Amino acid sequence: MGDSTLDLGTVSGIQTYLSNTPFASDHITILSGGYSNFAYRIKLILPYDGRTTLVVKHSKSYVLAAGQKLPFDTIRQFFEVEALTRVKDVPSSKQLVTVPTVHRFDKQANVIIIDDCGEDALTLKKFMQDGRSNPSLSEEIGRALGEFIGNMHMWGRQNRPVLDLFETNEQGKTISAWATYGRLESTLTGKDDLPVLQDPPIDVSREQLEIIKTLSSERTLDMTSAREWFVMGDFWPGNILITLDNAGALKRIYILDWEVAKTGLPELDLGQFCAEMDLLRRFHPECAESAGKTISTFLGTYSELCRPDISFARRAITHWGVHLVAWVPRIPWGSKEDTRKTVEEGVSLLVEGYTGSDEWVKSSFVKDLC
The missing domain is CATH 3.90.1200.10 (Aminoglycoside phosphotransferase (APH), C-terminal lobe)
Structure with missing residues (x-):
């Protein structure tokens, strides 16, 4: 999925990145971005596992603080994916509290695709x-x-x-x-x-x-x-x-x-x-x-x-x-x-x-x- 020349901190970059995947999108909305992570809601051209929208999260290797770029290793995405996957096993009496399901993790591009919470x-x-x-x-x-x-x-x-x-x-x-x-x-x-x-x-x-x-x-x-x-x-x-x-x-x-x-x-x-x-x-x-x-x-x-x-x-x-x-x-x-x-x-x-x-x-x- 990865093309290292794409800027995944932009809507156009994300749209191109997703174009030849099951997550191809014809409408992308920025949810957050600019400090260390960029999050987008994507409307899928074709439903994926019954879902019509998902969220894409892209991480940079820095965090912006007081106008400076401070190193922030993207290994953090690995730990996030592991946590989201494993915490699903935490027992709950009513299943009221949960975490988004992870659908794709691209380590090379530093991209996670997860459930859209709505x-x-x-x-x-x-x-x-x-x-x-x-x-x-x-x-x-x-x-x-x-x-x-x-x-x-x-x-x-x-x-x-x-x-x-x-x-x-x-x-x-x-x-x-x-x-x-x-x-x-x-x-x-x-x-x-x-x-x-x-x-x-x-x-x-x-x-x-x-x-x-x-x-x-x-x-x-x-x-x-x-x-x-x-x-x-x-x-x-x-x-x-x-x-x-x-x-x-x-x-x-x-x-x-x-x-x-x-x-x-x-x-x-x-x-x-x-x-x-x-x-x-x-x-x-x-x-x-x-x-x-x-x-x-x-x-x-x-x-x-x-x-x-x-x-x-x-x-x-x-x-x-x-x-x-x-x-x-x-x-x-x-x-x-x-x-x-x-x-x-x-x-x-x-x-x-x-x-x-x-x-x-x-x-x-x-x-x-x-």
Whole structure:
């Protein structure tokens, strides 16, 4: 299928690439593209396995960050395909949560062809922001996601071949550690020169910075050396697609973008998801109740399935705080004042999560996990 002269970052390149395959298309829509991956919805000239549309994902060997091209090996597609294929085996009571089926993987061209989740599908983030949810539906979503990620963690824990394979995703481990714990100190000291945290500099005590340094070193080592748990690695509302039936009931939830799936710390899947849902309720008051319901049922369901101990809950709330610090000043969410308050609370969460009492953890945002 591959022609190395084609630019698969363009619609014309993709159309030519597909022309002599079972996936030939007469209409292509750009879904996303420009940073490291390009995604397209293709309308097939002839149905394929009963499908009239599919999604094509092409990866480049870089990621654009702050106007620079940083190396990002396309081996990540191999791990994504392996994850999408293997996670289909995760047990589920209702089969409500799933992943797209992979129909073709072209290693030479760095192309994956997968199921189209539907033109009406919305990311969970957009679904919440648009006010499409309600308390009952939010609880159902939280319960389904808590069951899925809990079952996945337990399934992976008992699956040595999966652990052995994903332990080799060194790029995934490194980028996840750098994007979170690796940026804490430079974010808070002003070294990263983030405008929202300047004029004046954010107030973080020397004692807090020392704790953060220790935490960052410890957790980075934990993340890069983890061997016993399989984790999704990028579990947030932007990678979760929601579809409803004609009556407005929850139809299916799809989990996307498994490029950094690896062996890691399961608490971090929970911390990332909850931190992002927390940001929705902080910066979008209209969906605060729905987001809160999703968080509580998500954690409660996970707790019922996996019975995590207090140390697990501690690491989850710590990572919740880490996510607020590392990501909020880099992604526009709201006013400078509100952003700074959120970062300051993130500092409190990660410091208390790391050093506070068990009683504090049990009364924190992750109380439903305890």
